[in-house]
Amino acid sequence: MINVLWLRSSLWSRVVVYFLLISAVVFTLLPFLWAAVNSIKTSADTFLPGAVIPFVNFQPTLDSWRGVLEDPQVENAFVSSMVVSLGTTIFGLILGVPAAYALARFRFPIGSNDIALWFLSQRVLPPAVVLVPFYLLLVHLRLIDTWTGLIFCNSTFNLAFAVVIMRDIFRDVSTEIEDAAKVEGARPWQVFWKVSLPLSVDGLVVTSVLIFAFTWNEALFSAALTSQSATTFSALVLASRSTRGVDFNVASVNTLIGVLPPVILYFFVQRYLARGLSFGAVKG
Amino acid sequence: MAAVAVRRREYGAVFKYVLLLPAVIWVIAFTFLPLISVIQYSFANYVLGEGITGYVGFANYENVLTDHRFWHSIMVTAIYVVVTVPVEVVLGFLAAWLVSLGAPGSRGFRTIIGMPLFALEVAIGYLGVTMFSSQGGVVAVVLGLIGIHIPWLSTPAGGISAAIILDIWRWTSFVFLIVLAALGSIPSDLYDAAILDAKNHWQVMWRIGLPLAWPVTTIAILLRIVECLKVFAIPYALTTGGPGASTEVFSATDYLTTIQFFDFGKGSAMGIVFLIMVAVIITVFFRQMRKALD
Secondary structure: OOHHHHHOOOHHHHHHHHHHHHHHHHHHHHHHHHHHHHHOOOOOHHHOOOOOOEOOOEOOOOHHHHHHHOOHHHHHHHHHHHHHHHHHHHHHHHHHHHHHHHHHHOOOOOOHHHHHHHHHHHHHOOOOOOHHHHHHHHHHOOOOOOHHHHHHHHHHHHHHHHHHHHHHHHHHOOHHHHHHHHHOOOOHHHHHHHHHOHHHHHHHHHHHHHHHHHHHHOOHHHHHHOOOOOOOHHHHHHHHHHHHOOOHHHHHHHHHHHHHHHHHHHHHHHHHHHHHHOOOOOOO | OHHHHHHHHHHHHHHHHHHHHHHHHHHHHHHHHHHHHHHHHHOEEEEOOOEEEEEOOOHHHHHHHOOHHHHHHHHHHHHHHHHHHHHHHHHHHHHHHHHHOOOOOHHHHHHHHHHHHHOOHHHHHHHHHHHOOOOOOHHHHHHHHOOOOOOOOOOHHHHHHHHHHHHHHHHHHHHHHHHHHHHHOOOHHHHHHHHHHOOOHHHHHHHHHHHHHHHHHHHHHHHHHHHHHOOOHHHHHHHOOOOOOOOOOHHHHHHHHHHHOOOHHHHHHHHHHHHHHHHHHHHHHHHHHHHHHO
């Protein structure tokens, strides 16, 4: 934080800065507040624009929360999203972290940067383009409408995060510590598993949160490759958008439920997050 | 001793490939092979239940290239990218600059302004239906107070605008978080020097903040372009492509062609045409990323 600039600021510019920051906060929070207020209204009250403050303008009710939470479909979808997001995170790390370590530590016939970029290039491919082969492959493997099928698809597109971010993290682990371990007689895999990995826990946590959040948010595969048993929360929201139409209550409760898991994770890791988001370009 | 060293080296040589290859094989199996199969399907006549019944040359491509709906979706996607990315970058950068000034309470500001990145896009799109609704939607009500009535969701222009506003809300936080970290890593003595001959904050930002945070900002821009070209959740949840197909982005058109209408041949050809179109952008993207990574 650049306190120098703030300390040298005039009162006038301090007022302007606070005004702009508060505007940004209002803009950011508005949809959340709108969802919160509408989630505790009766559906009749949602059409009264003046009804803003609970108990004063309208009588709050938990009916729409109850309605959504008691719906077994919602519960299943929430569990599906959890399992798929966690599964993708774990699988993505298992595949990506060793590769990241190899790229950070060893020389290959092709440059480490080129290989990292090759992994990153998958993010360019729109999921919609490979929908046909993925669909047919999952049908063939009998993995259509299963958690495993979704975990496979999402891992493919999130692997790049694990490789590129963790490569950068491993590069910062001092080679001296590794060399010391080697002198002690540690084998390469022991150096990786017992020395470098424990020193990179920050990076692992950030990578995990990003993969989790991106998978949680994913809607195209979820909608196309599930029909019932593995329907994720995002696919369910998309479906209720078409079946229920404009339902203020359902939209609001869904928004708040859907936001919760990734936002909670965000609160814990926000300080380290930028490094992962920029694929390691920001040194944290 | 020498033999042991050689065996060690060989072990190391094998070990690095054991670490790297599973990920490489996975990518080849699930990105490159599917892509080859998309090319194959784009030349095929596919019948649901029977599979490929024959090859039809460029008929699928002809079908795509003469399809008004496809071209319209490309145009909508292009508008979407051209408007959202610059706005998100400018707003994200400004917000990051303001927070990085270190006013009391900055941590709280950072937490809140970064939050939308973790909001579920389809839910935000659905919520947008209520916010932009002409009956009691907050946007319509607030604008109505100052006498502005915009038919958001019943017209193509209104629908795209609403989706763009929600996208800006969601993704500005992405640029914000990245730029904030870049600004935070600028040594503070640079500011000490700059502040002596700068008239105001604005000048310090232009002379120090922007140039030093620029390399990282370019990455944010490129990542936004790449992700934005794939956009699906927000516009589709908001308008389901309507009225008609007027607000359908490319991913939505391809999704509907493949999964709703099961026209795998046309859907595949559509994907290939789109990929060729973005090839130019991808090339630029790689060149920039490479510079940044080196």
